[in-house]
Amino acid sequence: MNNNPYLPELATIQEIITETGNIRTLRITLNDKDRMERFTFRPGQVGQISVFGTGESTFVINSPPTRKDYLQFSVMKAGEVTSRIHQLNAGDQVGLRAPLGNGFGFDEMKGHDILFVGGGIGMAPLRTLLLYMIDNRADYGDITVIYGARSPKDMCYTYEFEEWRAGGVNLILTVDAEFPGWKERVGFVPTVLSEVAPSPNNRIAVVCGPPIMIKFVLFGLTELGFEDQQIITTLEKRMKCGIGICGRCNAGSKYVCLDGPVFSYDQIRAMGGEL
Amino acid sequence: MAVKIFIATDRLDSVLEKLSTKIDLWIPALLKDDKSGPTGFVPYEPGKAVAFDRQTTMSLKKVLLPQVETLLRFEYRKEPEGAINSTLAVEDRREARPTLVFGARPCDVRALTTLDRVFSNGPYVDPYYTERRKNTLFATLVCRQTDAKCFCSSVGGGPADMEGSHLRIVRTDDGYIVEALTKEAQSLLDNLGDAPDASREKQAAEIVEEVSRRRVGDLDTEGSAEAFRKRFEQTDYWVQMVSQCLSCGVCTYVCPTCYCFSITDEAENLKGERLRSWDSCMFYHYTLEASGHNPRPTKLERYRNRVGHKFSYIPERYEGLLGCCGCGRCIRSCPVSIDIRQVVGHLKENTNE
Numbered sequence: 001m002n003n004n005p006y007l008p009e010l011a012t013i014q015e016i017i018t019e020t021g022n023i024r025t026l027r028i029t030l031n032d033k034d035r036m037e038r039f040t041f042r043p044g045q046v047g048q049i050s051v052f053g054t055g056e057s058t059f060v061i062n063s064p065p066t067r068k069d070y071l072q073f074s075v076m077k078a079g080e081v082t083s084r085i086h087q088l089n090a091g092d093q094v095g096l097r098a099p100l101g102n103g104f105g106f107d108e109m110k111g112h113d114i115l116f117v118g119g120g121i122g123m124a125p126l127r128t129l130l131l132y133m134i135d136n137r138a139d140y141g142d143i144t145v146i147y148g149a150r151s152p153k154d155m156c157y158t159y160e161f162e163e164w165r166a167g168g169v170n171l172i173l174t175v176d177a178e179f180p181g182w183k184e185r186v187g188f189v190p191t192v193l194s195e196v197a198p199s200p201n202n203r204i205a206v207v208c209g210p211p212i213m214i215k216f217v218l219f220g221l222t223e224l225g226f227e228d229q230q231i232i233t234t235l236e237k238r239m240k241c242g243i244g245i246c247g248r249c250n251a252g253s254k255y256v257c258l259d260g261p262v263f264s265y266d267q268i269r270a271m272g273g274e275l
Numbered sequence: 276m277a278v279k280i281f282i283a284t285d286r287l288d289s290v291l292e293k294l295s296t297k298i299d300l301w302i303p304a305l306l307k308d309d310k311s312g313p314t315g316f317v318p319y320e321p322g323k324a325v326a327f328d329r330q331t332t333m334s335l336k337k338v339l340l341p342q343v344e345t346l347l348r349f350e351y352r353k354e355p356e357g358a359i360n361s362t363l364a365v366e367d368r369r370e371a372r373p374t375l376v377f378g379a380r381p382c383d384v385r386a387l388t389t390l391d392r393v394f395s396n397g398p399y400v401d402p403y404y405t406e407r408r409k410n411t412l413f414a415t416l417v418c419r420q421t422d423a424k425c426f427c428s429s430v431g432g433g434p435a436d437m438e439g440s441h442l443r444i445v446r447t448d449d450g451y452i453v454e455a456l457t458k459e460a461q462s463l464l465d466n467l468g469d470a471p472d473a474s475r476e477k478q479a480a481e482i483v484e485e486v487s488r489r490r491v492g493d494l495d496t497e498g499s500a501e502a503f504r505k506r507f508e509q510t511d512y513w514v515q516m517v518s519q520c521l522s523c524g525v526c527t528y529v530c531p532t533c534y535c536f537s538i539t540d541e542a543e544n545l546k547g548e549r550l551r552s553w554d555s556c557m558f559y560h561y562t563l564e565a566s567g568h569n570p571r572p573t574k575l576e577r578y579r580n581r582v583g584h585k586f587s588y589i590p591e592r593y594e595g596l597l598g599c600c601g602c603g604r605c606i607r608s609c610p611v612s613i614d615i616r617q618v619v620g621h622l623k624e625n626t627n628e
Contacts, residue, residue, distance in 0.1 A: 005399045006346050006538075006549075007367045052349040052363065052549070053542030079565030093351070093363040211568065238564050240538045243399035247535030248554075248561065250580070251570070253588035258398070272507050274570040274580070 005243050008050045008095025009035060014070050015090055019156040020149075022077045023121055024086055027063075027070040028094065040099075041065055043106055043128040044234065044262045047098030048242045049073060049085065057081040058239045058257065060125040061098060066135035071098070074124040074156060100242045104129050104206070104232065104262050113141040115198045117217050119148050119189050119209025123156050125234045125261070126208055134167035144198055148174040148189035148213075152182050172196055190216035193224075200225040207233045211275075218265060228266035235261050235268070235275065251275055278461060280468035281475055283450040287325060290467050291377065295319045297463060298412075299374040301338050303331045316376060327378060327446065329420050334531030334604065335376055335383045339390065339407050340553075346403065346538065347549040361545075371406035375463065377414045378444065381436040382427045384413050386531035386600035388439065392593045393534060403551075412460055414442035414453060417486050424603030426492025426616055432601055435487040445479040452479040492601055494616045495623075496586065502622035503587035510575065516618045517578040519611040524555035526605035526613075532585065532598050535561075556580050582618055 010031045017025040026049075030036040043064055050056045057079070063072035077086045088094070106129060114133065118126045126145070133140045145164070149155040152175055165171050174185035174192045185192055189209065198205075205226055207217050214233060221231055237249035237256040244258030252271040254260065268275070282290045294300055300319035303326045305312060314326040315333030349365045387408070394404035418427075418434040427433055437443055441460040445452045452471050455461040471479065506512050527533040537554040541547050554561060557577050563569045571577050585598035599615070606614050 003400075004367050004402050006401075006403075008365065010363055010365065052351070052365070053540050053545075053547050055540050056538065056549075082565065089360065091360045093361055095363075095365065236564070237570065238562055240536070245393060245399060245401055246538070246554075247393075247556070247584070248537075250584070250588060252583070253591040272504075274576060 005097070006241070008048070008056075008097045011071075011094050011096040013088055013090050013092045013094060016088070019074060020154050023074055023156055024077075025062075025072060025074045025156070026085070026088070027072050028096065029070050030096065031093075037068075039068070039071070042099070042103030043132045044101070044103035044125055045099035046101045046242075046257075046261060047071065047073065047096050048100065048239075049075075049081075050095030050097075051081060051084045051088070052095060054084040055081045056095070056097075056240075056242075057085075058100070058242055060128065060234070060261070062124040062127045064128050064132035064135060066132055071096075074121060076121045097242060101257060101261050102259060106132060109133075109204050110139045111141065111202075113198075113201075113203040114143045115203055115205040116143070116145040116147070117189060117193060117205060117207045117209070117221075118145070119213040120150070120154060121156065122209030122213070123147055124208075126206060127157060129206060130164065130169065134164065134169065137168050141202070142170065143168065144170040144172065144196070146172045146174070146189060146192055146196060148176070148192065148209075150176050151179050188216075189213050190220045193217060193220045197224060200227070200230060203230065205231045207231065228269060229264050231265035232262060233265065233268070235263060277455070277464035277467070277470070279452060279454040279470055279476075280464050281450055281452055281471035282468050286468070287451065288322065291319055291325070292321050293467055294375065294377070294463065295321075299372050301335070301374065301376045303327065303378045306333070319377075325378060327416065330380055330382075330418075330422075330425075330602065330604075332604070332608070333529055334386065334602065335379055336386070336390070336531050336534070338374065338376055339387070339404055339411060340394075340534060340536075343550055343552045344403065345548045346551050349542075349547060349549070351545040353545070369403055369406065371410045374407070374411045375414060376411065379413045379415045379440070380418050380602070381415055381432055381434060381438075381440070382418075382425070382600045382602040383531050384415055384439045385427070385430075385432040385436060386602070389532040389589065389596060389598050389600070390534055392589075392596055412441040412457075412463070413439065414444055414460075415440035416444045416446065417483055419446070419482070419486060421489070421491045422603070424606040425601065426494050426603060427601035428490045429492040429494035429616075430496060430597050430599050430601040433487065434489050434491055435483055443483075445482050447475055447478050447482070450475075452476070492616070494601075494620055496597060496599075496619065499619055499622055500587040500590045503583055506622050507579070507583070512621075513575040513579050516621070517575060517613060520557075520574045520578050520613060521611060522557050522559070522574045522577065523610060524557040525608045525610070526615075527555040527557055527581065528553070529604040529608045531602060531604070532600055533581075556584070578613075578618075582615065585615075586619055586622075 011028045015027040059073040240246040244255045249256040313332035316335045351361045394401040589598035
């Protein structure tokens with residue numbers, strides 16, 4: 001990054017993928033080719049995308065550092081900036097400040113079995129780590145993914161599921177209710193988790209999804225015998241600066257933008273309740 | 276180079292006028308044409324009366340952190356042909372001119388240790404604040420107008436504390452003795468006045484000594500970070516302390532250590548600016564997320580966060596540094612008489628209840 005951490009680098013949208021009715025995926029490259037080639041990040045780190053005139057919002061870089069043709073972000077339409085992003089087309093210019101935040105401890109996870117539990121757009125931060133692990137498959141043990149959405153129409157990255165399975169991932173898909181043509185599981189993610197009941201032995205669980213899902217998944221993991229430090233999740237907050245200065249995204253003395261967004265469950269417990 | 280000069284009361288304006296030709300000068304002054312109205316720091320203009328009789332209503336933070344400032348300017352240019360739809364130019368031009376704040380108070384200057392830690396000492400450095408800070412000098416009054424709301428000595432400062440100041444101003448019976456405390460400040464005093472005579476110098480020394488001995492405030496902040504953590508979930512405590520809060524945000528507005536800001540874009544057609552403005556954690560919208568979720572939905576969580584930020588989170592993050600300078604402005608300005616000294620002071624009492 002340059003010496004002004006507020007100054008975004010200019011980037012071009014190369015491709016837009018419509019994931020669901022309200023989620024789009026952007027593939028972007030930095031306009032400075034040298035910078036793009038030298039760009040490095042850890043799975044789980046985030047970027048601030050600027051649509052100048054509307055503002056800036058934080059999204060996880062959901063492509064892995066092992067695949068550098070573009071940087072990928074998935075954006076759910078929710079507020080002003082995300083609505084504006086949904087109007088953009090391939091070829092449009094945006095600003096990018098990245099990488100920011102801490103990322104996953106993918107080195108410490110080596111040699112472990114991994115359980116991913118994702119819900120809806122919450123699959124985005126898991127995808128970067130999942131693909132990183134597929135690209136370094138020998139370093140990790142069993143990789144089980146439980147991914148749920150309201151309906152098959154609300155599921156992201158469906159076009160990649162075969163690639164994930166081919167990469168040695170035990171992929172378990174579920175939707176909240178029966179749907180014509182759906183052949184995978186039906187049921188809420190926490191229920192499916194207790195049915196699958198992955199062993200906590202030598203396993204790290206990485207969880208991301210809507211707050212209500214996280215709440216019950218954490219409960220379910222504890223029931224299965226997972227210790228707090230075996231459970232990793234990512235937090236979201238309203239953010240502005242993204243660099244630990246503006247004071248907005250604190251939970252206790254931690255800033256989600258700088259110290260996070262990745263935290264273990266024992267760290268989250270120590271932060272107090274303002275999540 | 277001059278180290279110490281005497282300025283007679285009736286010559287102050289002409290001296291300031293001369294000084295303003297050397298450096299951008301800010302002074303404390305009335306903000307409205309009303310002698311009992313609010314005061315704050317403003318750029319010097321000839322004839323503008325210096326408000327030295329009391330602590331300013333507004334702190335001096337706006338000199339270093341303007342209430343609104345431009346971070347970036349941007350412009351899209353449409354490209355009718357090719358793969359790229361538009362080109363985009365973004366610039367972050369900024370300027371920090373040599374500046375002197377004449378008539379700061381020790382509490383206000385001490386408050387900058389908090390801002391410095393947050394803005395200038397990493398992991399990311401805010402270049403806007405940092406460049407302005409490097410170019411700003413402080414001529415600070417030995418403060419003899421402390422009142423019942425002041426508690427600077429409770430939070431590491433004191434009414435004669437000159438840490439971070441470049442010049443010391445002592446108000447004597449018939450004028451001001453201004454002394455350079457750093458080398459860079461000495462040349463500012465050149466040709467502004469004569470050295471004080473022995474009797475005035477003696478009076479000034481006595482004032483400094485007497486004011487240095489004063490202990491302003493009796494709040495005990497020792498262990499407040501830990502006590503805060505214990506109180507965090509005791510809703511009754513926060514209800515009792517802040518149920519009258521109106522969420523008006525004036526405490527954060529007048530506070531010299533409250534620095535939290537927002538970033539917004541203002542644009543017309545294809546051109547615009549990215550602005551930074553003061554924000555307040557007392558407001559509901561401050562933490563409201565696009566999903567509708569709000570981690571601090573009521574004034575209890577919000578006020579608790581303000582106390583926690585100053586007396587627990589900043590100390591935890593930044594090696595014990597307190598986020599409060601004891602100026603007392605939040606107490607003086609609060610329309611419903613919330614007193615942060617009480618809220619912090621009671622943290623440690625009967626925590627086990």
